[in-house]
Amino acid sequence: AQSVTQLGSHVSVSEGALVLLRCNYSSSVPPYLFWYVQYPNQGLQLLLKYTSAATLVKGINGFEAEFKKSETSFHLTKPSAHMSDAAEYFCAVSDASGSKLTFGKGITLSVRP
């Protein structure tokens, strides 16, 4: 069975600082991995996805993530945080059949002026 671990529930950074949100996964098969973002009072939208084509994945709004098989990690980064990045971020892994996603518990990102 697949699982996702997102350590910590809240990250706070200053505007312009590096954003690093951690995600570790467990999967019995080569995984497909996703990062979703949820802005206040909205549904989830896809930031980026790893589907084995390239280990460094670029997404929307300047975010990127690197798949590291040896570390079973898929951490999300952005070089310079913007106030509009304040949101909740979820990492997810697809099951072997590609039919279901398992989500992590989410991390809330706050950006200080």
Added chain:
Amino acid sequence: DADVTQTPRNRITKTGKRIMLECSQTKGHDRMYWYRQDPGLGLRLIYYSFDVKDINKGEISDGYSVSRQAQAKFSLSLESAIPNQTALYFCATSDPGGAHNEQFFGPGTRLTVL
């Protein structure tokens, strides 16, 4: 117009009442899902459907039922609501021929059971 819509957006009800949450999509996707979101717990899958004749339980289906009325419509029912079903509920869709189960989410329904 939104591709995945949910009605109502907010609902307050009392313990024991029957509640139906509705989801409609214009994306033409065969697969539809219902999740609940609770603070600190992330999203948990309640039910999912791969076509009109296919309904499957997720990890937390107890106390819920669903109906897939058409390819575009998937409803979630709480037969007798209880306070611990207070949560944010999301509907999602995906295309089996699409990119590795990328899912598209509705805006959510905030349900409060008193």
